[in-house]
Amino acid sequence: MTVEEVVARHADRLYRIAYLYLHDSMGAEDVVQEAFLAFVRTPRPVAEPGRWLARVVRNLCLNRLRRDRREEPADPEGWPAPASGPPPDEAVGRRLDVSGALLRLPLAYRELLLWRYYLDLPVAELARELGIRPDAARQRLARARQALAALLTEEVVER
Amino acid sequence: MTTEDLLRDLAARIDAEVPVPPGLRARIEGALAARPRRPRRAWVWAALSAAAALVAAAGLYAALAPEPKALANEVRSLGAACPDPASLLPPDEGDEARLRAVLDRIVAAHYQGSEYAGYEVTKLSPAPETMVYGDMVANFCGEAVEASTWVLQLHFPALEPSASLSQGQLFVTKTKDGWDVWFRYH
Numbered sequence: 001m002t003v004e005e006v007v008a009r010h011a012d013r014l015y016r017i018a019y020l021y022l023h024d025s026m027g028a029e030d031v032v033q034e035a036f037l038a039f040v041r042t043p044r045p046v047a048e049p050g051r052w053l054a055r056v057v058r059n060l061c062l063n064r065l066r067r068d069r070r071e072e073p074a075d076p077e078g079w080p081a082p083a084s085g086p087p088p089d090e091a092v093g094r095r096l097d098v099s100g101a102l103l104r105l106p107l108a109y110r111e112l113l114l115w116r117y118y119l120d121l122p123v124a125e126l127a128r129e130l131g132i133r134p135d136a137a138r139q140r141l142a143r144a145r146q147a148l149a150a151l152l153t154e155e156v157v158e159r
Numbered sequence: 160m161t162t163e164d165l166l167r168d169l170a171a172r173i174d175a176e177v178p179v180p181p182g183l184r185a186r187i188e189g190a191l192a193a194r195p196r197r198p199r200r201a202w203v204w205a206a207l208s209a210a211a212a213l214v215a216a217a218g219l220y221a222a223l224a225p226e227p228k229a230l231a232n233e234v235r236s237l238g239a240a241c242p243d244p245a246s247l248l249p250p251d252e253g254d255e256a257r258l259r260a261v262l263d264r265i266v267a268a269h270y271q272g273s274e275y276a277g278y279e280v281t282k283l284s285p286a287p288e289t290m291v292y293g294d295m296v297a298n299f300c301g302e303a304v305e306a307s308t309w310v311l312q313l314h315f316p317a318l319e320p321s322a323s324l325s326q327g328q329l330f331v332t333k334t335k336d337g338w339d340v341w342f343r344y345h
Contacts, residue, residue, distance in 0.1 A: 003191060011184050016177045029180060033190050034245050038303035040191055052302060059301030063243050098165055099176040117169040149162035
């Protein structure tokens with residue numbers, strides 16, 4: 001697979017991951033670009049480019065959050081408006097802004113949900129990627145799901 | 160729709176809800192195209208290596224090598240901060256010679272005391288080539304950092320027979336500002 005093909009296949013998804021870590025669209029662009037530069041610089045062959053790049057994106061995002069001494073979104077203006085508003089009579093579930101709810105979660109919960117459901121990693125692999133024990137990952141994932149459900153319920157009530 | 164339904168549908172929802180900037184791929188491809196490329200011909204590298212050896216022999220290499228900016232800083236603990244991958248420079252063939260040229264200064268800055276005099280370099284390797292340390296760096300800081308890190312393994316004869324005290328390891332990365340000793344393992 002050429003580098004161009006790797007970019008075409010993974011760039012959009014990596015951007016969304018970075019955005020959901022940073023809540024900052026410019027920062028997310030920078031991080032994704034830097035991850036691809038790291039990809040072409042690495043001296044070793046990369047077996048799973050998507051997973052490798054996601055790991056680098058995570059590290060870059062965490063480094064940025066540490067550097068900026070923030071763990072939670074500090075750039076609400078950076079949140080892009082949905083491309084088009086949903087029809088008013090859609091089912092409740094379709095009216096929910098799931099990404100917005102994710103961004104309101106603590107980072108530890110948010111990234112668990114991202115790696116489990118967006119990157120589709122089994123819990124054991126997810127735990128290894130995030131450097132936590134599998135049983136801890138399961139427990140934390142359950143709490144993350146509850147927290148997300150609470151936010152989504154709250155959102156429905158508010159609307 | 161339940162939360163479980165939403166989670167099953169999470170990827171599609173995120174894809175729909177988080178718009179990607181239209182120029183993202185073009186920007187990435189532009190950055191990749193603009194990166195410095197290494198000459199591919201073997202003879203170019205041979206010539207460059209020979210020139211580098213001559214410069215090193217003349218004692219000029221150390222003067223030309225990047226200043227180890229971080230030497231004045233205290234060694235950070237591993238949990239404190241990984242090097243910022245955005246500040247790292249890609250490894251190249253001249254790294255080892257440049258790093259060896261400043262080893263005395265690096266070791267003196269991080270191991271102070273007469274017991275460290277007469278140190279010996281056991282090994283100087285790129286982190287990816289060291290099984291344990293490479294994995295350690297990759298686990299803590301990611302593979303981008305691992306790719307730019309050198310592991311300096313030292314032996315201090317004056318501290319024998321203690322195996323733990325007589326060995327030292329420093330993790331060093333090449334950054335835009337020079338060599339950054341970002342972790343002292345022992």
